[in-house]
Every structure is written in structure tokens, then in C-alpha cells.
Amino acid sequence: MILVKKIIDKLRPVVIDILSQLGLELFDITLRRERRKLVLRVVIDDPENYVSIRQCEIVSSQIGNYLDEADLIDSSYILEVSSPGLDRPLREMKDYNRFVGRLAKIWLKDGKVLVGNIKETTENTVSIELKNGEIITFSFDQIKKGKLEIDF
Structure with a gap:
């Protein structure tokens, strides 16, 4: 090793x-x-x-x-x-900034799993719009992991 x-x-x-x-x-x-x-x-x-x-x-x-x-x-x-692929992991804040508007799956540290379009980002927050139209905003520190989803 x-x-x-x-x-x-x-x-x-x-x-x-x-x-x-x-x-x-x-x-x-x-x-x-x-x-x-x-x-x-x-x-x-x-x-x-x-x-x-x-x-x-x-x-x-x-x-x-x-x-x-x-x-x-x-x-x-x-x-x-x-390449990282179409369903690439989102590792850094810059990844969330880059893919605003794209469908993503995000696992939060509290156990919640969110699927929706990345709506907006700030210096350290991400907002995602769920299928029902609800917008949820959370800090980057709350994210356990995230990845893009393939949107058909």
C-alpha cells in the first residue's frame, strides 16, 4: 500500500x-x-x-x-x-455551482435523501427544487454526498 x-x-x-x-x-x-x-x-x-x-x-x-x-x-x-460520467459525484461547492439547473441526488448527514434540480447556490449553501416544487436550502457542510442524476 x-x-x-x-x-x-x-x-x-x-x-x-x-x-x-x-x-x-x-x-x-x-x-x-x-x-x-x-x-x-x-x-x-x-x-x-x-x-x-x-x-x-x-x-x-x-x-x-x-x-x-x-x-x-x-x-x-x-x-x-x-471522465466522471453523466452521473458524476458532486464533491466540492464548485461542482454544485457548475451544475445549477441539473438534476441531482443529495444525501444529507441527517439521513435525508433529496432528489431535485439544483436551483441556486451561494458561497456555502445549495438550494434544490423537488419534483413537487418545494425548494429546500441547506449548507454545504450538511451534505454527506451528492451526484448528478441522468434526466431522461
Whole structure:
């Protein structure tokens, strides 16, 4: 586990640099053993738009080239580059700001689960409009977790 952390700690700034040159952001990076294979999973985000397959290909190629040269991982591995997806987690206040108007599911620390459109945000509050039209406002600190819902 310590070795995995060292690899991620060395790789993270390189990945962030690659992404920033492309106008992208790092959403998550993990390295774990899955079915006897090592999987390096890099999740990227485009703060202005959705991540395209082409962007994933470019990032994968650049990270792959770096890993080949740096020889950070001494065994065979699988590199996966993807986006957070349409039902992406909402982790930070900036995520709620970005997705005002979108359908979300939010779990509050008091056990309530809310599903509705993100109506409005302030510096540290989120308002969501439920299907019945009721608007509920709560502080960001009250949120246990949240994610976008796919709205058909």
C-alpha cells in the first residue's frame, strides 16, 4: 500500500501538468490490483464542457509515454483514462455551482435523501427544487454526498 501511495504521489503532479496544458482537470487517480492485474485509473474533467473520447485518448497517450520513460510501475499494468460520467459525484461547492439547473441526488448527514434540480447556490449553501416544487436550502457542510442524476 505504501508503494502505491508513492507511485500516486509521484504521478499526480505530472498528470496535473499534462491536463492543465490541455485545459483539463484531474478528478481522481487510483492504482489498485483488480483480478491479479494492476489498474491505474485516471479520471479527468473538462471544467467548460464534457470530456470527449479524443481528450481521453490524448491524455492516455501522454501519461503512457511518461510512465514508459519514468519506469514508475515495475510490473505490467492497465491504464484507464475516463471522465466522471453523466452521473458524476458532486464533491466540492464548485461542482454544485457548475451544475445549477441539473438534476441531482443529495444525501444529507441527517439521513435525508433529496432528489431535485439544483436551483441556486451561494458561497456555502445549495438550494434544490423537488419534483413537487418545494425548494429546500441547506449548507454545504450538511451534505454527506451528492451526484448528478441522468434526466431522461
